[in-house]
Amino acid sequence: MENNYTVLARKYRSQDFKSLIGQDVLVKTLTTAINTGRIAHAYIFTGIRGTGKTSTARILAKALNCLASDGPTATPCGVCENCRAIAAGQHIDVLEIDAASHTGVDNMRDILDAAQYRPTNGRYKVYIIDEVHMLSNSAFNALLKTLEEPPAHVIFILATTEIRRVPVTILSRCQRFDLVRVPVETLKQHFAWIAEQEKIELTDGANELLARAADGSVRDGLSLLDQAIAQTAGHVDEVAVLDMLKRADRGVVIDFMNTLLSGDTAAALARADDIYNNGADLSMLLTDMMEWTHWATRMHPALHAGDVTSAPYTADQREQIRQINERVTLNTLSRIWQVMVASVPEIQSAGNQKQSFDMLVVRLMHIADMPSVPELLNQPKSAASRSDAGDTKKHNAAPAQIKITNSDELARALQASKEILLYSYYTGNIEVLELSDGHIKYFDRRGDADFAPRLAAWLNDKTGHTWTLERITESPHAHTITEQKQEELESDPMVANAMSLFENAEIVGVK
Numbered sequence: 001m002e003n004n005y006t007v008l009a010r011k012y013r014s015q016d017f018k019s020l021i022g023q024d025v026l027v028k029t030l031t032t033a034i035n036t037g038r039i040a041h042a043y044i045f046t047g048i049r050g051t052g053k054t055s056t057a058r059i060l061a062k063a064l065n066c067l068a069s070d071g072p073t074a075t076p077c078g079v080c081e082n083c084r085a086i087a088a089g090q091h092i093d094v095l096e097i098d099a100a101s102h103t104g105v106d107n108m109r110d111i112l113d114a115a116q117y118r119p120t121n122g123r124y125k126v127y128i129i130d131e132v133h134m135l136s137n138s139a140f141n142a143l144l145k146t147l148e149e150p151p152a153h154v155i156f157i158l159a160t161t162e163i164r165r166v167p168v169t170i171l172s173r174c175q176r177f178d179l180v181r182v183p184v185e186t187l188k189q190h191f192a193w194i195a196e197q198e199k200i201e202l203t204d205g206a207n208e209l210l211a212r213a214a215d216g217s218v219r220d221g222l223s224l225l226d227q228a229i230a231q232t233a234g235h236v237d238e239v240a241v242l243d244m245l246k247r248a249d250r251g252v253v254i255d256f257m258n259t260l261l262s263g264d265t266a267a268a269l270a271r272a273d274d275i276y277n278n279g280a281d282l283s284m285l286l287t288d289m290m291e292w293t294h295w296a297t298r299m300h301p302a303l304h305a306g307d308v309t310s311a312p313y314t315a316d317q318r319e320q321i322r323q324i325n326e327r328v329t330l331n332t333l334s335r336i337w338q339v340m341v342a343s344v345p346e347i348q349s350a351g352n353q354k355q356s357f358d359m360l361v362v363r364l365m366h367i368a369d370m371p372s373v374p375e376l377l378n379q380p381k382s383a384a385s386r387s388d389a390g391d392t393k394k395h396n397a398a399p400a401q402i403k404i405t406n407s408d409e410l411a412r413a414l415q416a417s418k419e420i421l422l423y424s425y426y427t428g429n430i431e432v433l434e435l436s437d438g439h440i441k442y443f444d445r446r447g448d449a450d451f452a453p454r455l456a457a458w459l460n461d462k463t464g465h466t467w468t469l470e471r472i473t474e475s476p477h478a479h480t481i482t483e484q485k486q487e488e489l490e491s492d493p494m495v496a497n498a499m500s501l502f503e504n505a506e507i508v509g510v511k
């Protein structure tokens, strides 16, 4: 890389209307206006950062002052004295003011006082005021005075990222143009073209990631490309960009959502561990999960959505989403979305991101498994047969009530009703001394104060009668459910046989 490396955004700044990226409507309106001689005294360009507001302002200034034609032209030559000076920001009649640093009224008055003098080298005196919303009230008043009776040779071009902060009195005297977010496809074409000019390698996957991360801003996208080129010495591929953006691969996100929606909490938490350990930023992962949920919703068969080819997934990945969609309702997707949106601030601000993320995973799994009210109403039979503990009352309206007479039944009932947190706490930490229908005597190895009231509430609700939970303080040295299962398994002749085949083998999980 040369020492005098010019950043791409500056090197490839649009120099004429034709090369403005992704602003077709604006270009058409402005060129038509210039060609038909309808030139306004004030323009205001608004849009997110990096969409071309300042570039457009400079092109317009060139269009007004180009010496290659007798009057304003939609196709400034770019090589005459005026065009070159304006492109370099050095034209004596074209004043670029950054409102962020000229907010005082004195400055503004001085500048506007000079407006009455005729231009020196150009046809028009052009004032380009960037970030105009930053002007102070008194500076706005000074500007307004000039806008009310502008000298014939003065043109104002205002630019802002926050149009709502510009007073209506100013707005009403300007012709307004909204610069749109540049579409991903347009950005990709532009970046591919630049990569060609720069003789660097940019894979299509990497380009796609950069264009999406740019979020509609040409400048942001080019800064990312600059960064990627510097980090990869000119071989920009998907892996490098994912690494740079601290993002997990799209395929990984799809896999993860698939695991989440399968209802296997342990597997989902393990996947989250993997992704985290591979260096992905969890708030970016959440963003990607939201993107997935949004697209799964858009592609849901129930919506009969037509064109989903603009989804950021390959044909294979779209097919995977379609398959997942077959077992997930729109309702579930919408509830998953709500929980994700609510978690964004928590994940972003949490001292321990990983913990918050794990809790989010558990919450999402809970939602994915819970039938919605309409689903319950549509399926009264399956709702009533959900209990596997027998004694189901045959009322459609009342929830099925269950009977629990031993600790195994309790574990199974917790699992069946997707009480994942209670289930894993109960099976992992609780030594049951006695359990009859209505009473449990137990020792709690961890002693979480929440456990007893939550289990009691759940039991009361599910069985329809009141339970008493008696916690003892001395361990009876009984097994937890998990230990019992492990023991049963190890004593099973088939398993024992299998274990003897593998030296140092260990049972790590029972499914």
Ligand SMILES: [Zn+2]
Binding pocket: 065, 066, 067, 068, 076, 077, 078, 079, 080, 081, 082, 083, 084
């Ligand atoms: Zn020119």
